[in-house]
Amino acid sequence: MKIAPSILSADFGHFARDAKVIEESGAEYIHIDIMDGHFVDNLTFGAGVVKAIRKSSKLVLDCHLMVENPEKYVDEFAEAGADIMSIHVEATSHIHGALQKIKNAGMKASVVINPGTPVDAIKPVLSMVDQVLVMTVNPGFGGQKFIPECLDKVAELSAIKSAKKYSYDIEVDGGVDDKTIKACRNAGANVFVAGSYVFSGDVAERIEKLKSSLAVEL
Ligand SMILES: O=C(CO)[C@@H](O)[C@H](O)COP(=O)(O)O
Numbered sequence: 001m002k003i004a005p006s007i008l009s010a011d012f013g014h015f016a017r018d019a020k021v022i023e024e025s026g027a028e029y030i031h032i033d034i035m036d037g038h039f040v041d042n043l044t045f046g047a048g049v050v051k052a053i054r055k056s057s058k059l060v061l062d063c064h065l066m067v068e069n070p071e072k073y074v075d076e077f078a079e080a081g082a083d084i085m086s087i088h089v090e091a092t093s094h095i096h097g098a099l100q101k102i103k104n105a106g107m108k109a110s111v112v113i114n115p116g117t118p119v120d121a122i123k124p125v126l127s128m129v130d131q132v133l134v135m136t137v138n139p140g141f142g143g144q145k146f147i148p149e150c151l152d153k154v155a156e157l158s159a160i161k162s163a164k165k166y167s168y169d170i171e172v173d174g175g176v177d178d179k180t181i182k183a184c185r186n187a188g189a190n191v192f193v194a195g196s197y198v199f200s201g202d203v204a205e206r207i208e209k210l211k212s213s214l215a216v217e218l
């Protein structure tokens, strides 16, 4: 089980400081949301910010690209120090090639599906990915309400993983807090992104609360 605080909800003027706080609070990943203003109606930052965070943290940098044609940026993110590169199946006509490019560049390859996209859309690439990210809100903004229907897809991916003996992690992203995290875990997720929940209080306390919610029996 891994907690991935999203720096989309952190202080944009103090990423290095907030990355340290995340690390000291016991989270396993730092989730970095890259948005291009085309694939989603929001603009954030690019590989330069990943490079800066890499200098101040040893944590796994879990980069979630909400950009059109993400294959164009693979080398740039690898050089910046990204560990995991998540790309949306809806954002490229060449999902297999793009994931292969990420693996060839030495990063973990992760495929993402939006709330309106079925698991069928990524079945052909499930044997090759390190992680599947199931969006539990529509991408673009932090602080949105969790969409519980997305958990059926988490359960479906978990069943496929067991049946085919695949080894991908299942990550959920959007509206995750100390309550919704339990339903995500029960459906089969093992990586949990949380932005507004973690940063709207004491970061260490909130991460601890997420971890203790996960420790409660199924
Ligand atoms: O990818 C995204 C949003 O598109 C996320 O990673 C958000 O940053 C999650 O924020 P919360 O829903 O946890 O506030």
Ligand SMILES: [Fe+2]
Binding pocket: 006, 031, 032, 033, 064, 173, 193
């Ligand atoms: Fe994200």
